[in-house]
Amino acid sequence: MVKKVLMSLMFAVFALSVSAGTVIFDGSSPDAWADNRVSVQDGLMVAQLGFRPLFSKEAVPVIRGRKYTISGEFRVIGKPQGRATLYFGITPFTADGQEITHAAVATAEPQLITTLAADAKKGDKVLILNNAANWKFLAHGRLAFNAREDRSDLPNMDLSPFFDMNKIKVREDGSVEVALKQPLAKDYPAGTKVRQHRSGNAFVYVGISDKSDEWVSFSQTFNNFYIGTAKIKLTIRLLQRQWPVEIRNIRVIAE
Numbered sequence: 625m626v627k628k629v630l631m632s633l634m635f636a637v638f639a640l641s642v643s644a645g646t647v648i649f650d651g652s653s654p655d656a657w658a659d660n661r662v663s664v665q666d667g668l669m670v671a672q673l674g675f676r677p678l679f680s681k682e683a684v685p686v687i688r689g690r691k692y693t694i695s696g697e698f699r700v701i702g703k704p705q706g707r708a709t710l711y712f713g714i715t716p717f718t719a720d721g722q723e724i725t726h727a728a729v730a731t732a733e734p735q736l737i738t739t740l741a742a743d744a745k746k747g748d749k750v751l752i753l754n755n756a757a758n759w760k761f762l763a764h765g766r767l768a769f770n771a772r773e774d775r776s777d778l779p780n781m782d783l784s785p786f787f788d789m790n791k792i793k794v795r796e797d798g799s800v801e802v803a804l805k806q807p808l809a810k811d812y813p814a815g816t817k818v819r820q821h822r823s824g825n826a827f828v829y830v831g832i833s834d835k836s837d838e839w840v841s842f843s844q845t846f847n848n849f850y851i852g853t854a855k856i857k858l859t860i861r862l863l864q865r866q867w868p869v870e871i872r873n874i875r876v877i878a879e
Contacts, residue, residue: 661673672866676861680857692877693875696875698869699870708862712858715856739753743812743813743814749807751801759800779850784804784808831843
């Protein structure tokens with residue numbers, strides 16, 4: 625009887641711990657953040673935020689298939705001149721520490737994949753594509769090199785610069801001349817497979833607020849991250865010149 629009671633209690637404690645989740649990141653100390661813009665003032669953490677994002681110091685490992693709840697509370701102190709939009713979220717990374725941008729995983733839909741019709745050299749600002757005369761080129765689009773039809777190349781970090789939309793044209797032979805805003809960083813031979821990708825947010829948002837001088841709370845549960853994500857860093861940004869923001873209860877809870 626006693627054994628059964630003890631087993632029941634152990635099971636109840638285990639069930640409670642699972643339902644409550646495990647805190648795998650606690651941002652309640654300035655030591656949890658990557659630079660010296662975070663301090664404690666009158667018992668509250670204050671971050672001097674601005675256009676440059678603030679990252680957690682350590683990357684938090686994540687496992688595909690688990691749930692992660694990311695939350696935090698923020699108060700923009702006073703009334704900044706002009707709009708002060710606060711962004712809170714995460715930046716995903718691969719196992720070897722490469723940042724996974726939105727463009728590295730976001731393919732145009734339907735999938736647009738073709739090949740280079742001519743060699744592309746480092747420094748070139750024009751790519752020639754086969755079979756792309758009917759493509760709808762995206763204003764914030766880029767090309768991913770060495771693409772695969774089954775998308776097994778994702779996340780693909782081998783991306784072209786942004787398109788120069790005013791200079792894209794179909795040539796007489798049916799190939800398409802795609803102008804780029806910046807020169808290529810390396811060579812690519814004719815026949816290299818390319819796929820159109822789309823750019824997006826700077827990082828994955830948990831919450832956004834334009835409120836000042838009052839506390840706002842954000843919380844979001846993620847079942848999946850970008851493909852290839854092995855770890856994440858908490859990320860905070862304020863679209864405003866350097867300005868103090870109180871922060872508290874920033875956590876990642878794994879279930």
